[in-house]
Amino acid sequence: MTQIAPRRLGPAGPLVSPWCLGTMTFGTQTDPATAHAQIDAALAAGVTFLDTAEMYPTNPATAETVGRTEQIIGDWLRGGGDRDRLTIATKMTGPGRMVRPGRPPDGAAMREAVEGSLRRLGLERIDLYQIHWPARGSYHFRQMWGFDATTQQREETRAHMADLLQTAGALVREGKIAHFGLSNESAWGLTTWTRIAEATGSPRPVSVQNEYSLLCRIADTDMAEALHHEGARMLAYSPLASGLLSGKYAGDVTPENSRRAVNPALNGRITPRVWEAVSAYLGIAQRHGLDPVHMALAFVRDRPFMGAVIFGASTLEQLEHILAGLHVTLDDEVRAEIDAAHKLHPLPF
Numbered sequence: 001m002t003q004i005a006p007r008r009l010g011p012a013g014p015l016v017s018p019w020c021l022g023t024m025t026f027g028t029q030t031d032p033a034t035a036h037a038q039i040d041a042a043l044a045a046g047v048t049f050l051d052t053a054e055m056y057p058t059n060p061a062t063a064e065t066v067g068r069t070e071q072i073i074g075d076w077l078r079g080g081g082d083r084d085r086l087t088i089a090t091k092m093t094g095p096g097r098m099v100r101p102g103r104p105p106d107g108a109a110m111r112e113a114v115e116g117s118l119r120r121l122g123l124e125r126i127d128l129y130q131i132h133w134p135a136r137g138s139y140h141f142r143q144m145w146g147f148d149a150t151t152q153q154r155e156e157t158r159a160h161m162a163d164l165l166q167t168a169g170a171l172v173r174e175g176k177i178a179h180f181g182l183s184n185e186s187a188w189g190l191t192t193w194t195r196i197a198e199a200t201g202s203p204r205p206v207s208v209q210n211e212y213s214l215l216c217r218i219a220d221t222d223m224a225e226a227l228h229h230e231g232a233r234m235l236a237y238s239p240l241a242s243g244l245l246s247g248k249y250a251g252d253v254t255p256e257n258s259r260r261a262v263n264p265a266l267n268g269r270i271t272p273r274v275w276e277a278v279s280a281y282l283g284i285a286q287r288h289g290l291d292p293v294h295m296a297l298a299f300v301r302d303r304p305f306m307g308a309v310i311f312g313a314s315t316l317e318q319l320e321h322i323l324a325g326l327h328v329t330l331d332d333e334v335r336a337e338i339d340a341a342h343k344l345h346p347l348p349f
Helices: 032-044 068-078 107-121 154-173 187-200 222-230 274-287 292-301 316-323 332-344
Strands: 019-022 049-051 087-092 126-131 177-183 205-211 233-237 306-311
Touching: 019 032, 032 068, 032 316, 068 107, 087 107, 107 126, 107 154, 126 154, 126 205, 154 177, 154 187, 177 187, 187 205, 187 222, 205 222, 222 233, 274 292, 274 332, 292 306, 292 316, 292 332
Parallel strands: 019 049, 019 306, 049 087, 087 126, 126 177, 177 205, 205 233, 233 306
Antiparallel strands: none
16 A cells, blocks of 8 residues: 555644545446445555545436435445545535525534435544535635625624534534535635634634636635635645546547536536646646646645645546556646746636
């Protein structure tokens, strides 16, 4: 087994591997047997962090498949999987989705969601429990183009945060969750959750799971500063920009059985500007003899605010390709070329 030095999330958070296996395709694009083989392969490579969510699988996400991914992971654990080596994170769905339709994501809903995840996963305790996206709204997933924070209700938002934090604290005391985290959050959100946690004696958020890649670096400024000063770490999802940085869609093609085959716009990542940016990064990898997947992941891993990089794969072969490059490092020349490309293509989607 390859050893990978762990990182701590938050001042007193869990120790996790800097790589995390994402599982959102388990149950749709990835069948249970392949999903179990992926967990085994990741563990063998030293990846001991696993992320899921109650609403998974996706591509597509449907009411009929809610909870299936957690059930598949639970089946792996019940079948003799090594629970002691894994840090398992899951997430409570935010408003507007097929989970608990019509109900606000309040403290009572959090408790219900935790109980459901524990049951499906077959766990007594969830290592990291996250809010999938904020109830007040979010600018992530290309919502930033029309985002308007002035629609948020200040006191209502803070009361909602306090309710969830107090419930999280109760769940920690009951031994049902160990740590609390956020997802699709802003710098203001992180600092506000943290201030309320301090004031109420509730669990501080130890991590923020947001999109981050060579093509999506909106976390480099305000969020990076907030993470540093609040003592939290980022968990980066979509580090390959839904496969764009692998080069498999170069030339605006759509391979059969790919994610783009079921999600043509890749959640808004396909734009007229993206192809030139992708070409720039593929060119850097080629000039330096690097696999573009390994280069893209190594870049994200080494950002100063990073806790772990979440990658997923539809097939075992795709995962094995990723795992082969976990120890790739980038030299100063490669980093300088990446910086130059970023200045030319700062926000391609």
